[in-house]
Amino acid sequence: MNDDNIRYSxxxxxxFDQIIQDKLTAARKELAFIKETLNRSNDSGTDTxxxxxxxLEDGADTAEKESMNxxxxxxxxxxxxxxxxxxxxxxxxYGVCIGTGKLIPKERLRAVPxxxxxxxxxxxxRD
Numbered sequence: 001m002n003d004d005n006i007r008y009s010x011x012x013x014x015x016f017d018q019i020i021q022d023k024l025t026a027a028r029k030e031l032a033f034i035k036e037t038l039n040r041s042n043d044s045g046t047d048t049x050x051x052x053x054x055x056l057e058d059g060a061d062t063a064e065k066e067s068m069n070x071x072x073x074x075x076x077x078x079x080x081x082x083x084x085x086x087x088x089x090x091x092x093x094y095g096v097c098i099g100t101g102k103l104i105p106k107e108r109l110r111a112v113p114x115x116x117x118x119x120x121x122x123x124x125x126r127d
Contacts, residue, residue: 006103008095017089020113024082031075038068081114088116097121 008016088094097104099121108115117125 006096006101007092008103008106012106013089013094016094016109016113017086019110020082020085020089023113024079024086027075027079027082031072031079034068034072034075038065038072078114085114099124 085094095104095109096102097118097120098116100118102118102120104115104118108119115122
């Protein structure tokens with residue numbers, strides 16, 4: 001790969017688009033499952049028994065709901081990043097590092113298809 005080649009081919013972009021689409025499908029299913037779990041936990045609890053065990057159970061339920069909400073939030077952010085990557089594919093900027101301006105290696109894009117940084121740029125940001 002030389003510096004003249006600062007864009008991926010349509011064939012490469014189609015491959016990345018399919019990877020992103022597959023990850024989006026899986027992420028949306030997972031988000032739906034998390035939301036369904038949260039809705040079910042909100043609907044339960046018709047037992048009016050007042051005991052210390054119930055208080056502990058309520059605390060555990062609250063902690064679990066917070067954890068599920070965090071999972072849902074992360075999943076929604078991931079979905080947004082994948083959708084943004086699809087936009088970059090359409091507008092021709094996909095796979096170009098926003099830090100270095102160079103092409104991000106295909107292996108990295110296959111592993112992290114929503115990334116906008118090469119490893120080189122990512123490491124430089126940590127310093």
